[in-house]
Amino acid sequence: MPALCRDCLSTFDTGPRCPECGRPRVIEHPELFDLSIAHMDCDAFYASVEKRDDPSLRDKPVIIGGGKRGVVSTACYIARIRGVTSAMPMFQALKLCPDAVVVKGRMSAYVDASRAIRVMMDDLTPVVEPLSLDEAFMDLTGTARLHHAPPAVMLAGLVKRMEDELGLSGSIGLSHNKFLAKVASDLDKPRGFSIIGKAETAAFLREKPVRLIWGIGPQAQISLEKVGIRTFSDLLRWEKQDLVARFGGMGERLYHLARGEDRRRVSSRTPVKSISNETTFFEDTADTDLLDGHIWRLSENVSDRAKAKGKAGRTVTLKVKRANHRILTRQSSLDEATQIADKIYRTARALLEQVSNEGPFRLIGVGISHLEGADEGEAGGDLLDPQARTRAEAERASDKIRERFGSDAIIKGRALR
């Protein structure tokens, strides 16, 4: 059976230890060198970045999340052992793990780390489909002749390089389609490398619960359980037309997934539909100055991401959550698409006026949608606001300064509110 050493990347024919370096981190699988669809998922990504950047955190439980009112966005493996999971309310997490160090996320550090990983993935294949900052699909079909090595070797090399050069670990799932690759990457976390081959697909899925499927949440589980579907073998008993009749388009997908079939391609060009950012406050607030400062920071973040993607939005949305958790959104379309923070801010600020008597708020968010490509030539200027073009140019100039000297090199006074 083909085998691969994850430490020295040498390949050999089966065995408990690597004949080259003698270490035991060996993967063997009959289809090891034939599979080429992979999913890479970083291990406790945000927490790992924090631990890397602050070694004093290394042996402590670390939770990334906002304030006493927020939720857990990531917990390190030490905290996970105590039962902390992501999306858990912070107070509950702290009850389970009172000695946890709570770190307010540093998004820019995560973005930097994510970019560095992306560059490494791009070395493996041009077909990389990121799902978020810390996970991505890769299609390595046909790359073996280029790399003079099969995909499995390259993927083992990728996680090794991430550990050596970035101090971050990840888990790989390797299979013959996206669905199974994603399932596989989760089987042996952290530092995992799992394979689901074609031959074993049916046996592997049979007794697994259907919630394994990405997109089957608690609601969908309830409606599936109503008709007696809990596991993949339950699904196999259904005819295709019955599933479609009952669940629509999802039924069709379930029918194929139950058989381990997933024809979706790994696509490096998944269109982005909107760019948004939001923040939850430590305490509910109706303070306009404070909200104003938040709107500016959120607008700037949205603008930065739009600029990085070369996108501009034709609609600006403001979202607020009232003290009673009711969400209100207001949006305004623009006559010309924008990626300029100043324009996003001014529009969102005008939208805030429309809801200002609904406060106090516990959350505020800003976003742009109806995205289109933004060329450098953008910024048609505004006849009625002659300063708009000057402000946009000042913003482009300060972008360049921040690019060169770091994101704190130059900021607006209102960002300090």
Place this chain on the structure above:
Amino acid sequence: MEFSIERAALLKAVAQAQSVVERRNTIPILANVLIEAEGDQVSFRATDLDIEVVDQAPAKVTRAGATTVSALTFHEIVRKLPDGSLVTISDDGASGRMAVEAGRSSFSLATLPKEDFPVMASSEYEANFAAPAPVLRRLFDKSKFAISTEETRYYLNGVYMHVSDADGQQVLRCVATDGHRLARIDAELPEGAAEMPGVIVPRKTVGELRKLLEDDEAQIAVSVSETKVRFATPGITLTSKVIDGTFPDYSRVIPSGNTRRLEVDAAEFAQAVDRVATVSSERSRAVKLALDEDRLVLSVNAPDSGAAEEELAVAYPDEPLEIGFNAKYLLEIASQVDRENAVFLFNSSGDPTLMREGNDDSAVYVVMPMRV
């Protein structure tokens, strides 16, 4: 209520009414049209609470009365009835149904009480005047393309109709702008309009008004107050609230010192712009104009999809200039020119450009250039 009416007259009246009704309605009565029959007239009234239209049509009324039915359904029924049919409409006031009969077809429509129908409060108008339909048509047709759709700049979501001064002459003026382009159209001031307060006529009202202006011979009775505007033909009365806001001081936006003068055949220019813009798939396509001694080169360079260039012979006596515009904006202003050549007046590649027809200052357009 019971009356008979010719299908063509009914369709015309109901069509106008139903177009005012909002498609997505949360208040059921607003989806309805109020039908009132009295004397030898039937009126159809519809509203979205901002605009109210009342359409009158002659009919043979056998029993006076009033009721309301779904404007959309009623319109669909009348539209599908055979041309030339005589339609009889009746309502007994008790069953909650209105009957529509024509030939062998009969319909029964659910009604809502006429008392629930919100009738727009009448108001005191500060100015009442009459204007020929073609004059109003020109004022609004040539300005409406520049209306802004940005909800946060609500005061730009309409056409600013007001009295102004042009070369010492009082004029009736319509201005619209979205900050990227501006249209300023003047017409001779109708008698009795001098006292009119300036009002911002909302986009939807401009669209509805257009349907009243088809007849070249018609005189439109216009009434204006601070809060409302009314346009009336003998058969149709359109009343609308105006936008409660201050239209910005547009006069400082219109450049007066632009000296570089380009004269070009508008149709030829528009076709060329349209052709070169084809290579770019972006929604805001930038077209570059390179001017040099009676020569205009239009070009588009879209790094992802391609490039295009076209040369035009023009009249341009000034020093060379390169300037970029949004192709859509150029097409829209060029299509406003219908008699003479288009005259563009430039200053620099970063300053607003002015366009007019020949030397006619009664319709001027301003466009903001793009960086190319």
